[in-house]
Amino acid sequence: MKPAAFEYHRARTPAGAVGLLTELGDDAKIIAGGQSLVAMMNFRLARPEHLVDITHVDSLRGIAVSEGEIRIGALTTHREVEKAGLGVLSAAMRWVGHLPIRTRGTVGGSIAHADATAEWCLLAVLFDARIVVEGPSGVREIRASEFFLGPFTTALGPDELITALVFPSPPPRAALTEYADRRGDFALVAAAVDLDADRVVLGGVGAVPTLVSGKWCSGTTYRARAAAAAGSLELRDEPGISAHYRRGLVRTLVERAYEEAANG
Amino acid sequence: MIQLVELSVNGERHDLAIEPRRTLVDVLRHDLRLTGTHVGCEHGICGACTVLVDGQPARACLLFAAQVEGADIRTVESLSEGGALNDLQQCFSEHHGLQCGFCTPGMLMLAEGYLADEPDATKEEIREVVASNLCRCTGYQTIVEAIDDCASRRRAALQDRLDRSAS
Ligand SMILES: Cc1cc2nc3c(=O)[nH]c(=O)nc-3n(C[C@H](O)[C@H](O)[C@H](O)COP(=O)(O)OP(=O)(O)OC[C@H]3O[C@@H](n4cnc5c(N)ncnc54)[C@H](O)[C@@H]3O)c2cc1C
Ligand code: FES
Numbered sequence: 194m195k196p197a198a199f200e201y202h203r204a205r206t207p208a209g210a211v212g213l214l215t216e217l218g219d220d221a222k223i224i225a226g227g228q229s230l231v232a233m234m235n236f237r238l239a240r241p242e243h244l245v246d247i248t249h250v251d252s253l254r255g256i257a258v259s260e261g262e263i264r265i266g267a268l269t270t271h272r273e274v275e276k277a278g279l280g281v282l283s284a285a286m287r288w289v290g291h292l293p294i295r296t297r298g299t300v301g302g303s304i305a306h307a308d309a310t311a312e313w314c315l316l317a318v319l320f321d322a323r324i325v326v327e328g329p330s331g332v333r334e335i336r337a338s339e340f341f342l343g344p345f346t347t348a349l350g351p352d353e354l355i356t357a358l359v360f361p362s363p364p365p366r367a368a369l370t371e372y373a374d375r376r377g378d379f380a381l382v383a384a385a386v387d388l389d390a391d392r393v394v395l396g397g398v399g400a401v402p403t404l405v406s407g408k409w410c411s412g413t414t415y416r417a418r419a420a421a422a423a424g425s426l427e428l429r430d431e432p433g434i435s436a437h438y439r440r441g442l443v444r445t446l447v448e449r450a451y452e453e454a455a456n457g
Numbered sequence: 458m459i460q461l462v463e464l465s466v467n468g469e470r471h472d473l474a475i476e477p478r479r480t481l482v483d484v485l486r487h488d489l490r491l492t493g494t495h496v497g498c499e500h501g502i503c504g505a506c507t508v509l510v511d512g513q514p515a516r517a518c519l520l521f522a523a524q525v526e527g528a529d530i531r532t533v534e535s536l537s538e539g540g541a542l543n544d545l546q547q548c549f550s551e552h553h554g555l556q557c558g559f560c561t562p563g564m565l566m567l568a569e570g571y572l573a574d575e576p577d578a579t580k581e582e583i584r585e586v587v588a589s590n591l592c593r594c595t596g597y598q599t600i601v602e603a604i605d606d607c608a609s610r611r612r613a614a615l616q617d618r619l620d621r622s623a624s
């Protein structure tokens with residue numbers, strides 16, 4: 194299908210984008226890579242009256258690595274991160290859609306869209322990344338642990354723009370893996386593990402990326418930890434996928450992620 | 458609302474007066490009459506609409522034309538040289554990498570963009586990349602073989618040029 198009509202606005206600076214959002218009000222939406230938004234507009238699941246295009250705001254692009262921190266501009270594409278040699282962050286990108294999606298889709302767009310199985314959302318929660326946001330009253334930072342509120346719902350205000358994500362230098366012993374019926378689809382279940390912090394984050398088991406373990410099971414085998422993580426979840430049967438099947442996926446994927454994290 | 462948009466497609470500049478909701482694939486097909494680029498699902502799944510934007514494969518159904526002003530856009534029409542098939546197209550023909558041909562323009566542009574970026578791609582990597590585009594006819598095997606063959610011919614040609622310039 195074709196999208197409903199809208200007015201197009203091109204921002205040149207972050208402040209310009211925020212100004213447009215404030216001025217145009219509720220019916221305005223930001224467009225970045227368009228890899229989620231345009232599909233929804235073509236289905237008319239979204240019909241914004243105004244689009245504020247930020248793809249020409251060059252200051253939102255690029256990756257800066259400094260003492261203990263990796264700052265990724267919101268407009269940086271999945272593909273750019275994939276090729277940047279950033280350990281688990283780069284390695285996880287092969288799971289995001291397909292190549293032609295990764296060349297356009299952006300880090301900021303993924304976080305704002307907040308799909309509970311999106312790789313960026315899992316990674317952000319795993320490392321409790323700082324989400325840098327600019328709004329009418331200036332710049333603020335939101336911890337990933339406080340950012341995702343529900344399905345496709347975040348702590349971002351309607352006239353706020355994500356400008357960057359700040360990750361602590363990811364430890365070498367971390368991994369993300371997942372399962373989807375077809376390669377490149379959103380995952381049925383995704384698991385991310387930080388072995389050093391003994392943190393496990395799951396996608397596909399709740400409305401938001403779910404942190405399931407702390408130190409409670411350290412010291413045991415990876416298999417036992419995976420079983421404990423799977424056992425701790427409240428899952429319901431859903432059309433086409435039983436709770437039993439999903440729990441099995443969690444167990445397998447958490448164990449696999451632990452092993453991948455351990456073996457580098 | 459009508460908007461003026463300046464697009465560069467296959468090295469040619471076009472001045473368009475279009476609605477902002479016009480996607481790149483619709484501009485290519487309806488306004489520029491470049492019907493080589495196909496359109497299937499219009500939501501990013503099938504890959505029939507794949508073109509190159511600044512050298513990188515992208516879904517033309519998920520881009521508004523107004524967004525890619527200033528970018529270098531390449532479509533399947535840019536591949537052939539003087540009416541002759543280019544080497545990749547030739548490989549698709551030799552390996553029977555197409556049957557009905559609906560997916561072919563998207564597959565070709567995907568492969569062009571990918572091989573330019575990853576000239577040393579292995580057959581397994583190629584297999585994973587073409588999974589992004591749907592083909593209902595070939596079963597993919599012949600497409601993978603065509604792209605793999607083209608990649609090795611290009612590598613051999615490059616090696617040959619290097620050898621000759623060294624001697
Ligand atoms: C076939 C297909 C398969 C896919 N598979 C996966 C997958 O496996 N995993 C995955 O994670 N994703 C997947 N995606 C989605 C893709 O990763 C998108 O890139 C991502 O969800 C959104 O990024 P975007 O830049 O395209 O955002 P857009 O589509 O432009 O925007 C998405 C939303 O975020 C808002 N937004 C965008 N940027 C900002 C910003 N800087 N500040 C505030 N709000 C902003 C927009 O207003 C909109 O509401 C897939 C997409 C397709 C078409
Ligand atoms: S028409 Fe664009 S991906 Fe199907």
Ligand code: FES
Nearest residue numbers: 556557592593594
């Ligand atoms: S050749 Fe018919 S869809 Fe691929």
